[in-house]
Amino acid sequence: MEWVKAVQRLRARREAGVLVTVLSVRGHAPREAGAKMVVAADNVWATVGGGNLEALAVERSREMIAQGIGSPEVLTAALSDKAPYQHGVQCCGGEVQLLLEPLPVVPSVAIFGVGHVGLELARILARHDIELHLVDSRADQLTTGRLGVLDDAVAQVHVHNVPVLPELVVGELPPGTHVVIMTHDHAEDAALCDAAIRNDQLATIGLIGSSAKWTRFQRKLADDGNPPEAIARITTPIGIPTVTGKEPAVIAVSTAAWLLERFTTERAPQQTTGEAAAASTSTAGAHAASAQSAARLPVPARSAERRPASAQRKATA
Template sequence: MRVWRQLAEIVTRHGAAALIGVHEVKGSAPREVGAHMVVRPDGAFHGTIGGGQLEFLMLDLAREMLGRGRGPARIVDQALGPDLGQCCGGRVKILIETFDGRDLDDIAPLVEAEGKGASFDVECRMEDGRVRRELASEADAGPGAQWRETHGEDRTPVLLFGAGHVGRALVLALAPLPFAVRWLDDRDGAFPSHVPANAAAVRMRSPEAEIDEARPDSFILVMTHDHPLDLAITAAALRRGFSYVGLIGSSTKRARFEKRFREIGLSRERIASLICPIGIPGIADKDPAVIAASTAAQLLQERERRQLDRNRSPLALPGDT
């Protein structure tokens, strides 16, 4: 969800909105730092901080604050134990803020940054009881900043070669997930008339150029209509050194491709990194939708693995209650 765009739209249409955000997590919790909900004055909302009693309680507080009009932010330090009827066992700090038309100019740079399609950092400080935010520079937080937030849609790029049955099923499986899909095929009429918002259907002219120009953090999936084309694309992707290169096919297909890869001089390490068959182990069903679901889960696992080292603990908020 594009939090700031949603917030600005609700303020413009309804006059006010509340923002509920998970600021800090200790132990087990239903959502991670940075999860948000945007609440309308009538109680309707977008997003989630994990559901359950925690979410119900924070929504009640947000509606109460909206009823009093634009005012100071509230910080709630909440244990997720027997008092909430949740068994997560951790503790969270939730930041609740209210906004109205006076805040639209301050929100505008954040809306613009979201529109660029990448994550971005914001330096934050408390000022007269309200949170003031400024887009962060590449440097460390300035002397006036008390904590830093990360916003925007951090979508992992995926190059998907092939618009057959599995390719179509996979694009649909990835539609609600944090990926940006470049969907490639060299055939006329290969793509459906409509594709998900996070996918771009592209008539492929040069698979080698696509591999060369891809971001180094891209995931590569190869499932074209032609085995020689599969071989050429996969070899180029392995040679480039992407961390995830997936090839649709059986163990027999993998063995044949490995022989050709050795013949063209690919290293043993790069060949061993190939994911083939694709998908998480233990699922043998060959239905395209099942393959797609299994592969989507595998991509999420790989994405999660990458992000583990990038997690940062937020700085303490002043005036925690």
């Protein structure tokens, strides 16, 4: 089916779209219930009947894509010469309901190091609709038997066995990927950190390890010519600070929760300039007195990236 191929194509290209389905038909209509089409920002596949009906669906679908709307919507159109129309008269005489289902770009995560912690993290993330990249320089960590726990994964799992220079995989990851570095080798971790901060298309970069490890890495990354703002892109320790422990499963749960928070932020619709201005005006009016005094004080930056290392995060990768 054309619409199925279109959905697969959008997924592979990491492009957002909307699946439009004829939900119900009353009276005469150009297509029957169940007919589908797929709308992208710059393309349309298949058809739900053409004319004003289809043009309205395409128009609304592209608004949903542009606004980042993630919830399905139902669009009702009357096919009558007496009904309001924007894109030409369509007078079949019936009424059609269309279901518009967003096809978002799913999150992408790359785990570098599929050891005890990495595999536990992969098992959790594999239950979510994401692109999951597993990268390791050790072939025995990526065997079919060891990764069999991911056979029922919801995620699209991509396995990268790279015995030499695994940091080259960083440049091949989709834009917006969340990178988690937890290999068995601190030298490999350092090389991956260097490659990651030189890639400005990554969403986040997380590093497992202790505060002593991070101190050494900061020095090395600076010596290699990386500016402070680039080094600051690395979050370490990773995870939720209140979830502590050294067990691989505990570290994995904490890290997965940290990533899920970021997925939620990515999915949240962005405020328009007008909405942001209105919110700002409302807040200013409600808190004018306190804002005057607070404005004279420096506001400390809230940084989850430089939290004190907990006992859990002192475990080495």
